[in-house]
Amino acid sequence: MSVLIFIDINEEGAVKKTSLEVLTYGARLAQQLGVPAEGLVLAPVKEELAALGKYGVQTIHQVQNEALAHFDAQVYTKAIAQIAEKTGASVILFSNNTDGKALAPRLSARLKAGLVSGAVALPETANGFIVKKSVFSGKAFADIKIATPVKIITLNPNSFTIEAGAGTATVTPVEVTVDAPKVKTVSVNRQSSEVPLAEAERVVSGGRGMKGPENWGILEDLAKALNAALACSRPVADAHWRPHNEHVGQTGGAIAPNLYLAVGISGAIQHLAGVNRSKVIVVINKDPEAPFFKAADYGIVGDLFEVVPKLTEAIKQLKG
Amino acid sequence: MKILVCISKTPDTTAKIAFTDNNTKFDAAGVQWIINPNDEYYALVRAIELKEADPAAAIHLINVGGADSDAIIRKALALGGDEAIRVNAENLDSFGIASQIAQIAKENNYDLIFLGKETIDYNGSAVGGMVAELLDLPYISLATKFELNGTTATVTREIEGGEEVCEVSLPVVVSCNKGMAEQRIPNMRGIMAARTKPLKVVEPAASDALTEVAAFSLPPAKAGVKLVDADNVQELVRLLHEEAKVI
Ligand SMILES: Cc1cc2nc3c(=O)[nH]c(=O)nc-3n(C[C@H](O)[C@H](O)[C@H](O)COP(=O)(O)OP(=O)(O)OC[C@H]3O[C@@H](n4cnc5c(N)ncnc54)[C@H](O)[C@@H]3O)c2cc1C
Ligand SMILES: Nc1ncnc2c1ncn2[C@@H]1O[C@H](COP(=O)(O)O)[C@@H](O)[C@H]1O
Numbered sequence: 422m423s424v425l426i427f428i429d430i431n432e433e434g435a436v437k438k439t440s441l442e443v444l445t446y447g448a449r450l451a452q453q454l455g456v457p458a459e460g461l462v463l464a465p466v467k468e469e470l471a472a473l474g475k476y477g478v479q480t481i482h483q484v485q486n487e488a489l490a491h492f493d494a495q496v497y498t499k500a501i502a503q504i505a506e507k508t509g510a511s512v513i514l515f516s517n518n519t520d521g522k523a524l525a526p527r528l529s530a531r532l533k534a535g536l537v538s539g540a541v542a543l544p545e546t547a548n549g550f551i552v553k554k555s556v557f558s559g560k561a562f563a564d565i566k567i568a569t570p571v572k573i574i575t576l577n578p579n580s581f582t583i584e585a586g587a588g589t590a591t592v593t594p595v596e597v598t599v600d601a602p603k604v605k606t607v608s609v610n611r612q613s614s615e616v617p618l619a620e621a622e623r624v625v626s627g628g629r630g631m632k633g634p635e636n637w638g639i640l641e642d643l644a645k646a647l648n649a650a651l652a653c654s655r656p657v658a659d660a661h662w663r664p665h666n667e668h669v670g671q672t673g674g675a676i677a678p679n680l681y682l683a684v685g686i687s688g689a690i691q692h693l694a695g696v697n698r699s700k701v702i703v704v705i706n707k708d709p710e711a712p713f714f715k716a717a718d719y720g721i722v723g724d725l726f727e728v729v730p731k732l733t734e735a736i737k738q739l740k741g
Numbered sequence: 742m743k744i745l746v747c748i749s750k751t752p753d754t755t756a757k758i759a760f761t762d763n764n765t766k767f768d769a770a771g772v773q774w775i776i777n778p779n780d781e782y783y784a785l786v787r788a789i790e791l792k793e794a795d796p797a798a799a800i801h802l803i804n805v806g807g808a809d810s811d812a813i814i815r816k817a818l819a820l821g822g823d824e825a826i827r828v829n830a831e832n833l834d835s836f837g838i839a840s841q842i843a844q845i846a847k848e849n850n851y852d853l854i855f856l857g858k859e860t861i862d863y864n865g866s867a868v869g870g871m872v873a874e875l876l877d878l879p880y881i882s883l884a885t886k887f888e889l890n891g892t893t894a895t896v897t898r899e900i901e902g903g904e905e906v907c908e909v910s911l912p913v914v915v916s917c918n919k920g921m922a923e924q925r926i927p928n929m930r931g932i933m934a935a936r937t938k939p940l941k942v943v944e945p946a947a948s949d950a951l952t953e954v955a956a957f958s959l960p961p962a963k964a965g966v967k968l969v970d971a972d973n974v975q976e977l978v979r980l981l982h983e984e985a986k987v988i
Contacts (some may be wrong), residue, residue, distance in 0.1 A: 422796055429902065432900075432988035437901060439901070452774070455923050474875070476894075492905075493879070494870065494873070494879070494880045494881075494882065495873070495874075495877075495878075495880060497876065499822060517866075518900060519882070519883055519898070519900050520898055520900075522866040522867075522870070522882050522883065523870055523880060523881075523882040523883075524870070525867070525870070526835065526839075526865075526866070526867040526868070526869065526870030526871045526872075526874070527870040527873060527874040527880065528873065529835075529836060529867070529870075529871060529874075529951065530836060530839060530870070530871040530875050531874050533836075533949075533951065534951065535834075535836075535951035535952040536835065536836070536867055536951065536952065537952065538864070538865050538866055538867050539864055539865075539866075547883065551955055555756045555864060556862065556863055556864055556957070557752075557862055557864075558861050558862075558864060559960075560758045560959075560960075561758050561760075561957055561958065561959050561960070562957065562958045562959075563954050563955075563956070563957050563958075564955040564956045564958070565952050565953070565954055565955065566952060566954075566955045567951065567952050568951065568952065568953070568955050569951050573764060574986075603806070603909060603910065604879050604881065604907050604908070604909045605907060605908045605909070606906075607895070607906040607907055607908055608905070608906045609900070609903065609904075609905045609906075610903050610904050610905070610906075611900065611901075611902050611903030611904075612902055612903060615809055615902055616902070617901035617902030617903075618902070620901060620902075622987075623987065642771045642853050647988060658808070658919075665885065665919050665920045666885075666899065666903075666904070668919060671754050671778065671861055672778050672779065672782065672861075672919060673919055675864075679987045680985075680987040680988065681955045685942075687982050690754065690755050691754045691755075694754070694861070697960075700985075700987065701981070701985045701987045703977070703981070704966070714966050714968075715963075715966070716963060717966040718962075718963065718964075718966065718967065718985065719966065719967050719968075719969060719977060719980060719981070719985070720966045720967070720968050720969070721968070721969050721970075721974070721977060722968065722971065723971030724971075727971070728974060732974045732977065732978070733973045735975050735977075735978040736978055736988065738978075739978050739982060739988070
C-alpha cells in the first residue's frame with residue numbers, strides 16, 4: 422500500500438509547478454492513510470530529484486527509457502500501470518493539468534480503478550473514500566465515493582497550497598517494458614518566459630470593453646507590474662484580438678488564481694464559470710450594473726482607459 | 742472513412758444549479774438541455790468539415806442516455822451527423838459511459854473517434870481517455886487543430902503555456918478543444934433531413950461503475966463587493982496588499 426504521485430516534467434526538463442502541489446497533497450494523504458508517499462518520474466529531467474523530498478515524499482521511482490522521451494498517453498499509461506503494480510500503489514495521483522487529463526482516465530480504465538478528476542480537497546477516509554471535486558464548471562461541488570481497491574485522483578491546479586519542509590528522497594531506478602510510441606511529437610511551442618495561464622497565481626483579463634487589440638498594451642503593463650498571466654473573454658478570442666488559449670470560461674479554460682482582475686468584462690454566467698474558483702476577484706467596469714460586480718470581492722466603477730494606467734502606477738509604487 | 746462523434750447532454754449554460762433528494766440529484770425542473778458545447782462546437786463541427794472535404798466519409802453519433810436525449814441527438818443530426826446510436830442507459834459514471842461507447846466502437850471499426858474536451862456539468866475530461874484505453878488506441882487530448890492527410894493526422898494539442906504538434910496514424914481517439922472549429926447553426930434543410938435520419942436505440946452491455954456521487958453542495962455565497970472610488974486606486978492596491986494579501 423502506498424500513495425504513488427506522478428511527477429510531470431515540462432519540455433525543458435523541469436518539474437511543473439502543478440506537480441509540487443500534487444506532491445504536497447500526496448504526502449499529506451499518505452500521512453492520513455499511514456502509508457509511504459512515493460513519486461514517479463518518466464520523462465527526461467534536468468533537476469535534482471532527491472530534493473523533491475522536501476515536499477514529503479520518501480522515494481522517487483525514476484524510469485529512463487527512450488520510448489518515454491516524448492509524451493504519449495498510451496505508452497505512459499502502460500509504464501505507470503507497471504510501476505503501480507510493482508509498488509503496490511493503492512492511490513495514484515496526478516495534477517488535473519493537460520497531461521493528467523490524458524493519463525488518469527486511461528490508467529483508470531486499464532486498472533479498473535475508480536477516478537475522481539478535478540479534486541479540490543483531501544479525501545475523507547474515515548468512512549469509505551470520498552473525494553470532493555468541482556462540477557458544473559465551478560458552480561458546485563460533488564463528493565464522489567470511490568469503491569475500487571485502487572483509486573486515482575487528479576488535483577485541480579491552484580487548489581492546494583505547496584508546502585516545503587526539510588527532507589530528501591531516495592531516487593531508485595526502475596525498468597518498464599513498453600512499445601515505441603504511436604504518437605510522434607513534431608514540435609513544441611512553449612513560451613518558457615511566460616507563466617502558463619493554468620498555473621498563474623495572478624491573472625489580468627480583458628473583455629470587449631477594451632475596444633480593440635491595439636489597446637492591450639495597458640493590460641500587458643498591468644500584468645507585468647503584477648507578474649500576472651493574461652486572459653480574455655470569449656468574444657475577444659473569437660474576434661482574434663487575442664489567442665484562443667487565453668480564452669477563459671465555460672467553453673475556454675477554467676482557472677483558479679489567487680487574484681483575477683477583470684477589465685471591461687460584463688461577467689456573463691458562461692464567463693464566470695471559468696473563473697469563479699479564483700480566490701479574489703477584482704472588477705473594473707464603467708457600468709455599475711455589470712453582473713460581474715455580484716461575483717467580485719473588490720471593484721472600481723470607472724473608465725478602464727483611465728483606471729488601468731493609474732492602477733499600474735500604484736502597484737509599481739508599492740513594489741518600489 | 743468512418744467517424745464516431747460522442748455527444749452528451751448538459752444543462753443550458755445559464756441553467757440555475759440546484760439539487761434535490763437530500764442533495765444527491767441535480768434539480769432538472771425547468772432546465773433546458775443542450776448538446777454539451779465542447780461536443781457540438783468543436784468535435785461535431787470539425788467532423789462535419791472533414792466530411793465536406795471527403796464526401797465518402799460517414800459521421801455516426803453516439804449518446805449514452807435515456808429517451809430525453811433524443812432532442813439533442815436530432816439537433817446533432819440536423820447539424821450534419823448521418824446516423825445516431827443511443828445506448829439506453831442512465832446515471833452511469835465516466836467508466837460506465839466509456840464502456841458503452843467502446844462496445845459500440847468495437848463493432849464498427851471507426852477511423853476516428855471525436856469527443857468534447859469535457860462535459861460542462863460533470864467536468865470529468867475522462868470519457869475520452871477511457872474509451873481510448875478500452876480500445877487500446879492512441880489518444881490525443883485537448884486538440885485545438887486537426888488536419889488529415891490520407892490516414893495520417895497532424896494534431897495540435899494544448900500543453901501548459903503553449904502547444905504541441907504531433908502526428909499519428911488512424912485510428913485515433915481525439916478530445917476536442919476550442920480552436921478546432923467554429924459553432925454552426927443548423928439550417929432548415931438540415932432540420933428537415935434530421936427527421937428521417939436513423940436514430941437507433943440499443944440496450945446497454947453489462948458494465949460496472951467504479952465511482953458514485955455521494956452528495957452535491959454549493960459554494961458559500963460571496964460576502965459582497967467592496968467598491969473603491971475610481972480616483973483612489975491606491976486604496977484598492979492597499980486592500981489587495983494588506984487585506985486580501987494577493988499582491
Ligand atoms: C454556450 C455559450 C458558451 C459561452 N462560453 C463563454 C466562455 O467560455 N467565456 C466567455 O467569456 N464567454 C462565453 N460566452 C459568452 C458570454 O455569454 C458573453 O457574451 C461574453 O462573456 C461577453 O464578453 P465581454 O464581457 O467581454 O463583452 P460584453 O458583454 O460586451 O461586456 C463588455 C463590458 O465592458 C464594459 N466596458 C465597456 N467600455 C468600458 C470602459 N471604457 N471602461 C470600463 N468598462 C467598459 C461594459 O460595461 C461591459 O460590461 C458563452 C456564451 C454561450 C451562449
Ligand atoms: N453520456 C454520454 N454519451 C456520449 N458521450 C459522452 C457522454 N458523456 C460524455 N461523453 C463524451 O465524453 C466527453 C468527455 O466527458 P467527461 O469525461 O464527462 O468530461 C464529452 O465531451 C462527450 O464527448
